[in-house]
Amino acid sequence: MAxxxxxxxxxxxxxTPERRAEIEAQVDATMKWHxxxxxxxxxxxxxRSYWLEEIRAKGFNPIGITVMACEETIIMETKxxxxxxxxxxxxxxxxxxxxxxxxxxxxxxxxxxxxxxxDAPKVYCLDERFKEIIx
Numbered sequence: 381m382a383x384x385x386x387x388x389x390x391x392x393x394x395x396t397p398e399r400r401a402e403i404e405a406q407v408d409a410t411m412k413w414h415x416x417x418x419x420x421x422x423x424x425x426x427x428r429s430y431w432l433e434e435i436r437a438k439g440f441n442p443i444g445i446t447v448m449a450c451e452e453t454i455i456m457e458t459k460x461x462x463x464x465x466x467x468x469x470x471x472x473x474x475x476x477x478x479x480x481x482x483x484x485x486x487x488x489x490x491x492x493x494x495x496x497x498x499d500a501p502k503v504y505c506l507d508e509r510f511k512e513i514i515x
Contacts, residue, residue: 425452427504431473440465443507444481444514448474448488455481455514457507482513 385393395403414420423429425447432445435454442465444455453474456462462477469475476484485503493499505514 425501427506432506435465435469438465438468440468441507443478443510444503444505446503447501449492455503457510478510478513 417430420430424431425445427445429445429452431452432442432454435442440456440461442454443457446453446455451474452472453476454465455476455478456465457478459477459479462475466475489495489497489500503514505511507514
């Protein structure tokens with residue numbers, strides 16, 4: 381009796397050799413990057429984030445960074461800046477304009493940490509002008 385193929389086997393069978401090579405190259409590049417940046421996990425979502433460096437190198441000026449739902453979360457001063465950065469970096473991370481940040485953070489801490497701010501990931505203010513809002 382023939383063994384029935386799993387859904388995973390069917391999906392793999394539908395991937396062209398060219399696409400498989402692309403996926404393998406992407407995985408290899410990601411593994412190489414992580415090998416070259418062994419402190420990535422320590423810097424993730426902080427003011428020392430490698431991705432934050434990339435964002436700034438593209439000309440954007442985030443005013444805050446943290447982690448929400450395992451994603452680096454970037455705070456920009458305006459909706460226009462947020463939209464422009466999202467357009468450049470989508471689908472990576474979470475992006476919020478300053479005018480939505482306090483409401484979003486409160487919702488996140490209430491929902492994920494039962495309102496206990498000290499249990500939530502630290503928020504790094506990257507611009508002293510906003511230290512009373514981004515905390």
